[in-house]
Amino acid sequence: MKNRVTAGFWGVFLLLTSLIALTVTPLNANSAETQPSKKISGEIIILAASSLNDSFTKIGEKFESEHNDVKVKFSFGASSQIRQQLEGGVGGDVVATADTKTMALLNQSSLVTKKSTIFAKNTFAIVVQNRNPSKIKTLADLGNDKQKIVLCAPGVPCGVYANQVLRQAKVSISHPILSSDAAAAVSLVALGEADAALIYRTEAISNSRLKGIEIPKSENIIAQYPAAVIKNSSNKTAAREFVKFLNEPKAQKILSEYGFLPKAEL
Amino acid sequence: MTKQTTRSGPPLIIVALAFVGGLFLIIPIVALLQRAPWSDLGGLLTDKAATQALRLSLVCSFGATLLALITGVPLAWVLARANFPGRRLLRALVILPLILPPVAGGVALLLAFGRQGLVGAPLFDWLGLQLPFTTIGAMLAETFVALPFLVITVESGFRSIDRSYEDAARTLGAKPRFIFRRITLPLLAPSIAAGAVLAWARALGEFGATITFAGSVAGRTQTLPLAVFFDLGFDPDRAIALSVILVFISILILVSLRERWLTPLR
Numbered sequence: 001m002k003n004r005v006t007a008g009f010w011g012v013f014l015l016l017t018s019l020i021a022l023t024v025t026p027l028n029a030n031s032a033e034t035q036p037s038k039k040i041s042g043e044i045i046i047l048a049a050s051s052l053n054d055s056f057t058k059i060g061e062k063f064e065s066e067h068n069d070v071k072v073k074f075s076f077g078a079s080s081q082i083r084q085q086l087e088g089g090v091g092g093d094v095v096a097t098a099d100t101k102t103m104a105l106l107n108q109s110s111l112v113t114k115k116s117t118i119f120a121k122n123t124f125a126i127v128v129q130n131r132n133p134s135k136i137k138t139l140a141d142l143g144n145d146k147q148k149i150v151l152c153a154p155g156v157p158c159g160v161y162a163n164q165v166l167r168q169a170k171v172s173i174s175h176p177i178l179s180s181d182a183a184a185a186v187s188l189v190a191l192g193e194a195d196a197a198l199i200y201r202t203e204a205i206s207n208s209r210l211k212g213i214e215i216p217k218s219e220n221i222i223a224q225y226p227a228a229v230i231k232n233s234s235n236k237t238a239a240r241e242f243v244k245f246l247n248e249p250k251a252q253k254i255l256s257e258y259g260f261l262p263k264a265e266l
Numbered sequence: 267m268t269k270q271t272t273r274s275g276p277p278l279i280i281v282a283l284a285f286v287g288g289l290f291l292i293i294p295i296v297a298l299l300q301r302a303p304w305s306d307l308g309g310l311l312t313d314k315a316a317t318q319a320l321r322l323s324l325v326c327s328f329g330a331t332l333l334a335l336i337t338g339v340p341l342a343w344v345l346a347r348a349n350f351p352g353r354r355l356l357r358a359l360v361i362l363p364l365i366l367p368p369v370a371g372g373v374a375l376l377l378a379f380g381r382q383g384l385v386g387a388p389l390f391d392w393l394g395l396q397l398p399f400t401t402i403g404a405m406l407a408e409t410f411v412a413l414p415f416l417v418i419t420v421e422s423g424f425r426s427i428d429r430s431y432e433d434a435a436r437t438l439g440a441k442p443r444f445i446f447r448r449i450t451l452p453l454l455a456p457s458i459a460a461g462a463v464l465a466w467a468r469a470l471g472e473f474g475a476t477i478t479f480a481g482s483v484a485g486r487t488q489t490l491p492l493a494v495f496f497d498l499g500f501d502p503d504r505a506i507a508l509s510v511i512l513v514f515i516s517i518l519i520l521v522s523l524r525e526r527w528l529t530p531l532r
Contacts, residue, residue, distance in 0.1 A: 080499035148399055153482070155500025177399050177481040178488070178496060188481065192382045193398050 040238040041069035047085065049098035049225065050076045050181035051122065051158065054206040055258040056096070059251045063242060070238050078156040078181035086111045086230070093239035096227040096246075098122070098182070098200075099157040103226040113236075116228035119246035120260040123220050124165050125201035125212030127186055132211070134195040139169040139215060142196060150185045150197040151176040158182045161221045162198045169219040186210060205259035225260075295513060302510045303503045310507040318485050319493035319508070323470060326401065326489055330408035330469040331416075331462055338416035338465070339458060345417070346424035364414040371410055372478025379406070379479070397479075404480035404487040408469035415468050416461040423457025460523060467519045471512070 048056050053076045060072035077085070079097035083106055086095065095112060096119070097103050106112045128136055134147055142149050151173065152159035158181070166172065177194055179185040186203045188194040190210055197203070200223065204212030227246055229239040245251050256262060275281065303310060310316060345357050363371055379386040379397045389395040397403040427450065435445045473491040480487040482496060490508055497505035 078499055084498060084502065148396075150481075153496045153499065155496070175399075175483050175486055177483050179482070180496065180499075191376065191380070193376060193380050194481075 039069070040067055040235075040241050042235045042238060043071040043073060044093040044233075044235050044238045044242060045073045045075065045091070046094045046096065046242065047075050047077070047082045047090075047092045047230075048094075048096040049079045049082070049157070050183040051098055051200045051202055052076065052096060052225070053183055055202070055255050055260065058254045058258075059246070062250055062254065063245055066245075067238070067241070072242070076181075076183070078152070078158075080156050081181070091232065091234075092230050093233040093235050094227060094242050095230055096225060097157065098223055098225055099160070100224050100226055101160075102157060103228060106228070111231055112228040113231055116226040117243060117247060118224050118226050119243075119251070120225040120255045121262070122200045122202055122223040122225065122260055124161060124198060124215055124223075125204060126215065127189055127197045127199050127201075127204045127210050127212050128195065129189060129192060130209055130211050132213075133192075136196050137213065139165070139171050139198075139219060142166075142173055142198060143171045145174060147196065148188075148194040149173050149176050150179055150188050150194045150199070152182060152185055152199070153178040153180060156181060157223065158185070158199055161223055164221050165198060165215065165219055168221075169215075202259040222261075298506065298509055298513065302506050306503065307507055307510070310504045311511065313504075315484065315493065316504060316508060319488055319490050320511070322401070322404075322485065322488065323490040326405045326408050327466055327469040327472075329405040330412050330472075331466040333405065333409045334413045334416045334465045334469075335458070335462060338413050338461070339420055341413075342417045342420035342424055342461075346421045360417055361414050363411055364418070368411055368472065368474030368476075369478050372407060372475035375407060375410060375475060375479040379403070399481045399483050399487060401486050404476050404489060407475040407479045408472045411472050411475055412465035412469040416465040419461030419464060420454065420457050423454050423461075426457075427453045463519060463523055467516070470515065 046056065046060070053074075056074060056076075060074060064070060064072055075082075075085075075092070079099060079102040082095060082097065083102050086092070086106060087109060095103075095106065097106075100118075103112070103116050107114065107116070126136060126139065126142065128134070134141075136142065136147065141147065151162045154160065154163065159178070177188065179188070179197075182199055182203055185197045185199045186207060189197045190207055201212045201214075204210045227243045229236055229243060233239045252262060276284075311320075341360060345353065345360070366374075376383065376398060378384050379389075381387065381390045381396055381398065386397060389397070397406060431449050431453070432445050435449055440448075470489075471491060472489070473495070476487065476489060477492055477495075482488045482492045488496070490512060494505045494508045494512070497508065
């Protein structure tokens with residue numbers, strides 16, 4: 001009998017907790033406790049554009065080594081996808097996007113603190129395998145129907161940029177392979193299944209099997225990367241420190257190693 | 267105390283857990299339907315991109331079902347009735363894609379039928395044939411994940427046939443082809459139908475193998491599930507509308523299989 005009673009108790013307990021869990025909205029439970037001193041600690045989650053994957057991972061390590069008590073966690077994805085996640089209530093501390101438009105939209109919906117800072121710039125290149133088996137040289141070559149060309153999907157910043165480049169060069173690609181974000185775009189080229197990707201030049205630099213073919217300035221774009229602290233961050237002090245760090249020489253050096261342009265340039 | 271007391275329902279904890287489990291499955295569907303842009307549904311679903319994805323989904327899923335029927339019924343037959351060494355191993359290998367994460371299946375397909383793949387490289391070098399990023403490729407990816415469903419359903423159909431009918435026909439002098447057409451096939455028909463519907467449903471929902479092997483090329487390989495994934499970033503309303511379509515198709519499938527699934531097993 002006793003078993004039945006405890007089972008009953010646990011049943012009611014589970015039922016109640018599940019109901020509570022269902023009714024209480026997660027996150028933003030004003031846990032933004034103020035840090036007593038300048039010393040930062042705890043964990044911060046950075047939601048960042050997938051083109052920042054390699055450079056940010058490195059910057060995160062550097063940041064952690066300078067702030068022993070801080071753990072930096074990343075979630076990479078298309079900037080547009082990150083916005084969807086934030087609108088849907090995903091929590092985090094810092095957001096960094098591959099365009100200013102997404103950041104402006106985040107600002108409009110009051111999901112980030114007002115001030116965002118541009119910390120890097122990027123341009124586009126034609127990314128091919130090192131030995132470039134399809135002998136692609138110019139943007140015009142991408143229009144050839146025989147070539148399998150990867151572009152980001154039109155709703156993703158790198159897709160918007162790609163279409164802008166193609167428009168400026170008056171090239172059209174009839175059946176592009178659409179990728180969900182910048183990092184996914186080059187994987188098919190690296191595998192040799194696609195001939196080229198029209199994507200950030202930085203993607204060629206972080207993969208040793210790939211190289212980038214430069215695009216003339218007149219047809220190229222400049223992508224600006226802003227970062228901001230997320231409004232309902234539970235660790236704003238550390239988050240702010242990370243955003244500040246992005247513009248410090250140590251982080252800027254890493255970014256330039258990965259092919260980003262310093263924000264002063266261009 | 268023994269468990270003889272009453273023969274009432276299950277204990278409270280079971281009821282509570284069942285409640286939680288049931289809610290967990292139902293709430294997302296309710297949320298989807300509640301958020302669906304019902305008034306714009308017509309417009310969202312009749313635009314070119316949506317109809318293209320819908321058409322492509324139907325073409326690929328029916329094509330995959332057909333391919334599965336053509337090869338799957340014989341495969342089931344051999345597995346159920348032929349005696350040869352390694353049959354159990356073959357059976358395990360045939361069932362494997364059922365459990366294999368589809369994305370791994372996609373990678374495997376790429377390595378087999380990709381431009382540089384085991385079979386794909388000679389196809390490409392000699393015939394200029396490439397399967398990735400084509401509609402046929404999408405169909406093959408769907409077949410890869412759908413075929414095992416058909417095979418196991420039909421195989422169990424073969425096994426459940428009372429062979430004395432066939433034996434009786436044989437002793438009465440019927441030719442094997444006659445026996446198959448007039449006895450085996452009619453007895454097998456419900457299993458083939460159920461297997462085909464299952465395979466079709468699985469093909470229709472296929473995402474991982476398709477995106478990995480066939481990529482996302484609008485009008486060629488971007489089926490409904492891929493369109494949902496890509497639209498979510500910049501046109502969430504359309505992504506939700508397309509998801510609603512998929513929910514309705516699933517309900518239709520469930521209704522058509524009600525004998526099998528909606529009535530509890532005896």
